[in-house]
Amino acid sequence: MIRIENISKTYQKGTQTVSALREVSVDIPAGSFYALVGRSGSGKSTLLQMIGGLDRPTGGHVWVELPKEQDLATLSRDDLALYRRRHVGFIFQAFNLLPTLTVLENILVPVVPEKKRCQEKHAFALELLRQFELKERAEHLPAELSGGEQQRVAIARALINDPDVILADEPTGELDTQTAAVIVGLLKKLNSEGKTIVLATHDLGLARQAAKLVHLEDGKIVTPAATTRRKDAP
């Protein structure tokens, strides 16, 4: 369970203070598939970053189970890094692969600092490549792959530490419809295997694949009940 409690985030832009999030509260149960929907600048990516421990809120709390419930705001920088490494997998619109590393090495990057885990995870990385039909691409550089393949590598990297939560920020933004459908299919499969998926998108068609939608506008949740349940959701 991820419990977001009245979180706010303000940025200083020159002399101006910009509110990216204003007292947002939402509970995301373990194993659920949530979509954060809104226009560009609505605060959905910022909310995703708060959940992923990439940034700290200006106010409020993000409670996560590690396994004891803890407020991310109280974690040290190193503990927050370990939270990201072990409990969260990130998928981005721009894939964010390291250009000098091969596909296999990109997947293993999160575990490089832990030598023993890196050795243990090698076989798992190969298994992920097989699952995502990238085995033949293991020694290729990201620049030699198509957009869909790059995104599948990014998903494999997100899964290398078997995280509880997958955070995807516009994961199909740079893909064609057919490839986007494959990626969405993968996310749904991961959700069906028990992973919590939180997807940030401005594409309502994609958002409707999620079990629950959270609409954001100007840093606030705009639906009174905070979440919208899809009629066909399980």
Added chain:
Amino acid sequence: MKINWINLAWRELSRRKTRALLSILGMGLCVALLVSILTISRAVERAFQGPMSQAGADLVVQKPGPPCAWQPVKLAGSLSPVETRVLAGLRQDREVIAASGSLQLWAFPVDESGKPNQSRKPVVVTGIDLDDLRIGPVKPNKDKGACCEVFEGDLLSHDTSKREALVTREFARINGLKVGDAVRLWKRDFTVTGLIDPGKLARIAGAEVYVSLPQAQELYDHGPVMDTLYLKLRPEADPRRIESLLKEKLGADLTITTSSHLLTQAVGFEVLQKSVTQAFGLVVVLTVLLLVAKSSAAAVHERTREIGILKTVGWKDGEVRRLLLTEHFLQGLIAGIGGFLLGTAVGWIYAQTAVIKLPETLNKYPACAETAAPLAIVNVRLAFEPDLLLAGLALSVVISLAAAMVAAKKASFLSPSEALRQL
């Protein structure tokens, strides 16, 4: 290939080849400069130990004097004679292993009436102390009981009443001399007992003709004197006490030469090594440090994206810092090895071409002599200096790491969300 710190760092260096090469070049040149200066100065220092080692002495003592008027047989250069009896006192000193002396003369040719013979050239003659050949201009050969440099004939006999001489190979060739022939010095004929080959080594009080010290004193006709003293000291000896003792006995205006004095007198090399090198080295190191620091800061700025990704996937601040420092460690290591090789190569080229000379006071030949004074030190030989390799590596690694510190710290504190916003 399995992924680890080293190959991650290596990939990054390979990707930014120009920047990495420029940094490596800067540090490498810095190391090369210092290594070449130190290699050369050490080689020259060793080379200057050659003449002292050839003489077998730790101290060579001379007493400068005013140029004297022309005489058919005169002291070489501008030295004052020193009485040989001082040797007896020095030999009894507890810190002195051996003491000896030589007398270097210029014998000008004269005709039967004693007038200068302009058609012949002066001869440089050194009288050697046959009682102790361990030290002095000519050394004995322990195996053969003769002088190591005698390649034909024999060393002078210990019967100093005999007029015997050793002549150098070059002097014998020019004058057509063989063993058994007579060489004329002033109005006296000396029998050539042997030919010696001094080689190319510079030597103190070298000569064209060597005779026994008493015979040289007889030629000079000023009593039992010498112009150069050689002292071999015990390892634990205090050279300053011996210097004081000598000055007390012979006057304060002595020239006392050791191998390090030689260096200073000859080329001022010691000065170059100890003060200029240090100041110059410091300036170079600081300049390179600043340049590499600037380059590292720019590299980190360019890599904000990658650093953001690493932090997003869970790398801690210290781990990001470690990656950057590993890259700089590799850079420093390459620069250190390259710089050492380049510096050694520069030193080798110098050693091949260097001709350094002994101070003329130690071996003065007249301008019109038939052969040249053996002053040139040509055996400047480089040696592998493991401490310089280690120092070069340490210097370049320290420069590289120090230059990267600020950039690495900045990168490690970068907020992943800020880095991602710059994507």
